[in-house]
Amino acid sequence: MEMQPIKFYQTATFTVGNRLLGEHERSVQANMRRTNSLNSGHRACQGCGEALGARYAIDAAMRASSSQLAAVNATGCLEVFSTPYPETSWQIPWIHSLFGNAAAVASGVAAAMRVKGREEVRVIAQGGDGGTTDIGFGCLSGMFERNDDVLYICYDNEAYMNTGVQRSSATPPAARTATTAAVGPAPGNVFGTGKNVPLIAMAHGIPYVATASVANLRDLEFKVTKAMPIRGSRYIHIHVPCPLGWGSAPADTIKVARLAVESGLFPLFEAEHGEFVNSTKIRRKVPVDEYLCLQKRFAHLFAKPVDSTRIALIQAIADHNVKRFELLG
Amino acid sequence: MLKQTEGSHAVAEAIARCRPEVICAYPITPQTHIVEGLGEMVKTGELANCEFINVESEFAAMSVAIGASAAGARTYTATASQGLLFMAEAVYNAAGLGLPIVMTIGNRAIGAPINIWNDHSDSMSMRDAGWIQLYAETNQEALDLHVQAFRLAEELSCPVMVCVDGFILTHAYDRVDVPEQEQVDAYLPPFVPRQALDPAQPVSIGAMVGPEAFMEVRYLAHHKQLRALGLIPRLLDEFKLHFGRPSGGLLRTYRTEDADTIVVALGSVNGTIQEVVDEMRAEGSRIGSVSICSFRPFPLDAAREALGRAKRVVVIEKSLAVGLGGHLSDGVRKSLSGIVLNGYTVIAGLGGRPITRSSLHQLFRDAEQDELEQVTFLDLNADLVAYELAREAQARTSGPTAEAILRRVGTVASQIA
Numbered sequence: 001m002e003m004q005p006i007k008f009y010q011t012a013t014f015t016v017g018n019r020l021l022g023e024h025e026r027s028v029q030a031n032m033r034r035t036n037s038l039n040s041g042h043r044a045c046q047g048c049g050e051a052l053g054a055r056y057a058i059d060a061a062m063r064a065s066s067s068q069l070a071a072v073n074a075t076g077c078l079e080v081f082s083t084p085y086p087e088t089s090w091q092i093p094w095i096h097s098l099f100g101n102a103a104a105v106a107s108g109v110a111a112a113m114r115v116k117g118r119e120e121v122r123v124i125a126q127g128g129d130g131g132t133t134d135i136g137f138g139c140l141s142g143m144f145e146r147n148d149d150v151l152y153i154c155y156d157n158e159a160y161m162n163t164g165v166q167r168s169s170a171t172p173p174a175a176r177t178a179t180t181a182a183v184g185p186a187p188g189n190v191f192g193t194g195k196n197v198p199l200i201a202m203a204h205g206i207p208y209v210a211t212a213s214v215a216n217l218r219d220l221e222f223k224v225t226k227a228m229p230i231r232g233s234r235y236i237h238i239h240v241p242c243p244l245g246w247g248s249a250p251a252d253t254i255k256v257a258r259l260a261v262e263s264g265l266f267p268l269f270e271a272e273h274g275e276f277v278n279s280t281k282i283r284r285k286v287p288v289d290e291y292l293c294l295q296k297r298f299a300h301l302f303a304k305p306v307d308s309t310r311i312a313l314i315q316a317i318a319d320h321n322v323k324r325f326e327l328l329g
Numbered sequence: 330m331l332k333q334t335e336g337s338h339a340v341a342e343a344i345a346r347c348r349p350e351v352i353c354a355y356p357i358t359p360q361t362h363i364v365e366g367l368g369e370m371v372k373t374g375e376l377a378n379c380e381f382i383n384v385e386s387e388f389a390a391m392s393v394a395i396g397a398s399a400a401g402a403r404t405y406t407a408t409a410s411q412g413l414l415f416m417a418e419a420v421y422n423a424a425g426l427g428l429p430i431v432m433t434i435g436n437r438a439i440g441a442p443i444n445i446w447n448d449h450s451d452s453m454s455m456r457d458a459g460w461i462q463l464y465a466e467t468n469q470e471a472l473d474l475h476v477q478a479f480r481l482a483e484e485l486s487c488p489v490m491v492c493v494d495g496f497i498l499t500h501a502y503d504r505v506d507v508p509e510q511e512q513v514d515a516y517l518p519p520f521v522p523r524q525a526l527d528p529a530q531p532v533s534i535g536a537m538v539g540p541e542a543f544m545e546v547r548y549l550a551h552h553k554q555l556r557a558l559g560l561i562p563r564l565l566d567e568f569k570l571h572f573g574r575p576s577g578g579l580l581r582t583y584r585t586e587d588a589d590t591i592v593v594a595l596g597s598v599n600g601t602i603q604e605v606v607d608e609m610r611a612e613g614s615r616i617g618s619v620s621i622c623s624f625r626p627f628p629l630d631a632a633r634e635a636l637g638r639a640k641r642v643v644v645i646e647k648s649l650a651v652g653l654g655g656h657l658s659d660g661v662r663k664s665l666s667g668i669v670l671n672g673y674t675v676i677a678g679l680g681g682r683p684i685t686r687s688s689l690h691q692l693f694r695d696a697e698q699d700e701l702e703q704v705t706f707l708d709l710n711a712d713l714v715a716y717e718l719a720r721e722a723q724a725r726t727s728g729p730t731a732e733a734i735l736r737r738v739g740t741v742a743s744q745i746a
Contacts, residue, residue, distance in 0.1 A: 070526045072396060073535075085536035093526035095399050096535035097422050101392035104384065108351065108396025108404075109526060111380040115350045115402055121528055139392060142385030 028059045028221055035062040035091060037069075042089040043081040047250025049240030049257060050078055050155040053214045054126065057153055057238065060221040062092065064228035065122040070094070070109055074102035074127030074136055077162040077242075078155060100135035102127045103143040106150040114149070122228060123149065129156040129170035133197045140197075144204035147232040151224075154197065154235070157242035165245040169195040172265070173317070174310050175297045177245070182300040191313060198271070201235040205274035208234040213266060214241070215258035219280055223270065239266045247296020259291035264318035267325040281329045285322065288315045330507050336468040336498040339505045340433060341366030343472040345376045346513040347431075347479050349405040350520075351397035352381045353390040357412040358445045359495035360435035364407055387412035391419035391430075398428040399534060401525035403479065406430065409495060410437035413451045417458075424459025424550065426535060427523070429482035429489075431475065432460075436596070436647075437495040438680040442731040446681020447495040449595060449647040453656045459550050461489040461557055462625040463577065464595040468503040473576030474622075476508065477564050479517055484560060486523040487553050492624075494597040496681070508572055516571045554626035561623050579628035582635050584610060585617030590697055591636050592618040593661055594645040598677070598684050602645065605689045616693060621657065632664035641671040643696045645689075645707075647678045654704040671699055677707035684708075713737060 028034050037058040044051035062069050070093040073079045079096045082089040097105045106125035113121045125143075127136055132154040143150055159177045160166040167177040173191040176182040180189040201209045207230045212220040220238060227234040241257050243250045260266040261280075265288060268280035289311060292298040301307045322328055332339070341363050344352075352371070354364035368383075370376035380397075384390045390406045398404040408416060413434060423430050434452045438444040452462060461481060465471035471493045478489040493499055524534060538546055558579065565578040583603050585591055592602050599620035609616050619635050621628070636642050642665070646655030655674040662672055673696055678684040688708050695701050717734055721727045738744075 068528050070400070070528065080537060083533055083536040085533075085538060085542075088533040088536060090533050091531060093528055093531045094533045095396070095526060096533075097392060097395050097426070098418055101388065101395070101419060104389040104392030105396035105399075107382065107384075107389075108353070108393035108398070109400040110396075111351045111382055111393065112397040112400030112402035112404075115378060115380045116400075138386055139389050142389050145385070146382070 027218060028063050029056065029217075034059050035067060037062050037092050038082060038089050039091055040089075041087065043084060044077070045244050045250070047241075047243040047253040048077075048081075049214045049242060049253050050128070050157060051081070052217075052253070053155050053220065053238045053240045054078055056214075056217050056220050057224050057236070058092065058124070060224040061122070061124055061151070061228055064225045068120045069122050069124065070113075072097070072102050072106040072109060072123070072125045074125075074131030075099035075162075076128040076131050078126065078128065080162055099131050101139050102131060102136055103150065103152055104139040106152070107143050107146070107148040110149045122151070124151045124153060126153040126155065128161070129154060129158060130160045130168045132156075133169045133195055141200075141204070144201060144206050144233045144235070147206060149231050149233070151227050151234040151236065154237045155240045156237055157240050157245060159242070159245050161242045161245045170197075173314060174301060176300060177297070187300040188297070191310075198235065198237045198269075202271045202274050202276070204233070206233040206235060207231075207273055209271040210235075211237045211239070211266070211268050213239040213257045213261050213268060215239075215254055215261050216268065216280065219268060245297070247299070248294050252294055256291065256294055259286060259294070262286045263288045263291045264322040264327055265291060265314070267321045267327055269325050276325075279325045279327055282322070282327045285328065288318050330509065331504060332507050333502060333504050335362060336471055336493065336501050336503065337362030337435075338366050339468050339472045339507060340475060340493065340499075341370070342507045343475045344405055345370050346508055346510055347405075347476060347517055348378070348403065349376075350379055350402035351394070351404045352379060353384050353393040353397075353404075353406045354381065355384050355387050355390045355408070355412065357387070357409050359437060359447075359499045360407045360409045360412070360433065362499065363433055363435070387416040388419055391416040391423060394430045394432075395419060395423050395426065395428055398423070398430050398522075399426065399524070399526055401520070401522040401527070403483075403520040404428075404430045405432070407433035407435065409435040410439055410445075410451045413455060414439060417455065420455050420460065421458045423488050427486045429479075429486050429520070431478045431482055431489050431491065433475070434490050434492045435495040435499045436492050444680040445495075447497050447647070448679045448681065449492070450649070450679075452490060452492045453648040455490070456625055456656060459487070460625065461485075461487060461554065461623070462492060463489065463622055464492045464624055465494070465498060466597055466599045466620050466622070468498055468501060469505045469574075470576045471498055472505055472507065473568065473572065473574070476513055476517060477568055477577050480564055481557060481560060483520050485553050485557055487557070492596065497597045506574070512571055516568065557623070558626050558628060577622055579623045579631045580635060581620045581622065583618045583620065585619060585635060585639075588615050588617035589640040590614070590616045590643065590693065591639040591641075592616070592643045592645060592693065593621060593632075593636070593657065594618070595621050595624060595647065595657060598645060598647065601684055601686060602689060605686050605693060608686070608690060609693060614693075614697060616697070624657070624660070627660040627664075629660070629664040632661060633668075636661065636665060637668050639670060641673065641696060641699065643673045643675060643693065643701070645675050645677050645684070649676050649679060673701040674704045675701070675707050676704065682708060
């Protein structure tokens, strides 16, 4: 009896009943012999989206690789909360080198495995949005361009949370961070052009690119499982709410992540060899207000008078995504 | 096998004989010919079982090297100058993680002003990064030190930089004895890593270490270098047995037995210094020289033994510790603690300025008379400096210094005419 009996709670129409599925379709986490690659006892905050995303991603990768896995970690929350030595939560070979070089270190590990005839050992690099979209961007692009045999996973919580919530290039417009204060005539982060790293990854033509969210863990597991056997560079960008940095309730992590998806602000899609393949459809599109109002980082938008102009700009971004990524069935 | 070849090609051949498994390359003058040579050898299959990776920056080069070494592969890269600075964070990291990577530095100046010629500013900037630093005097030694470097790195689990003077050695054609594969195989056993990423035995590498243990970890890095002080001479002896020639070691003395004046330097300039020593010996001077091969670890005891009976020590530095003087002098003075003698620091050859026999001859004559300043800049154009200082004093908006100096100097062609 490997499969744990799952208690099934139905919340509206969004929960997929795990116990209703065939065993082979069930979540990796439903299996009592899951690897617990990132095991309990680590020091992530309550409601940490990154810890949740990493646990699901790495366990799925372990299953897909028959436990022949090594991981490279960029500096950041995930690294700090998982390895305050002598405690380590990692049950897999794991190395942390620097903030900006996880992709390159992983390229090196993959090269070593290849030259040593151990190609069954699969390599994952992982980092937050700062380590991926900002400081590690050069190494990431280099890894993509060479098509090195690495799956890179970005856990995007939309700011430098480990150093105290400073803005990154993944921080959304209007969001309050420690370096984009909610003061002045245009409080919060600027409305720039944004930096969509999944699309940039696609521009490299690498075999597989996907976005995922902790709101949809089965979809996340599916994408990791799909990415693992592919040789060459693969990129998965996972949206992971940060209660501390976003000012959301720890209990609302999944809800907030789901609203990001359902509003169209965080589209879930897959691409292969640079071509868009499909997107996960939105079942009930919600206005961005529902997502924004749960987070203190956007509280200034809803102070009196409500900043309807800039909320409309954010809504326009969501609407554009819905169209661009064909998010409505 | 004896060959008339370029320094870089000789180094590339030596590296190939060491059977590296992963080589990362990013081009920077004057290191390029080394990695070009290796890339070709991997492509033709002459260097088998080796991954050659063209990366997008020096930071990536060292990072790929870190990953490869941590996964248990014998790993090599090369860089110079700005490239070494660009990879600086990863250079420290490789040493902190105790990864036995070997890296060639084709020594070159650091800008601004940008300059591609030889001095030691680049490797000196990383002197405290935790890497062992060996300086080659000749092309033969450059080649031989790389073979020793892998032994040293892997026995200690510590990265090693082999510093080779840019252009002066890297681009010079010279006769070298390239070791045979069997010789190197007999000297350099296969790499058995102390730590490796392996699903069969999962370990976490690179954890955060707080005040409770950081001092001890750093001390052990120092201790590793102190052990290298004992290991380097042993590797030299063993090298002599296998290859029939001495190369490397902590330092080498040249005609120092009864010397009142001893000149100390790193790298290729020692050849010129030894010629001047011969000239001055012929004129009756009691002068000798010491070539320091191992700058990190610094051989304090060996230097004290070599220099302690002299009346004065002249340290020729191809780098400038701005606001202080020289880097090599620090170690030399520390080695002579408690001994009373005159010590002189001479900054020479910055940015490729030729260090000529005649200049050294005059310099050493002045030293013998104890007529040197504490810090001397060899062949500094004092008129040019005075001109620029006066010009800058005239107006607040005097513009960029280097460009003003160049305008004053004029074109190289005009100087030849």
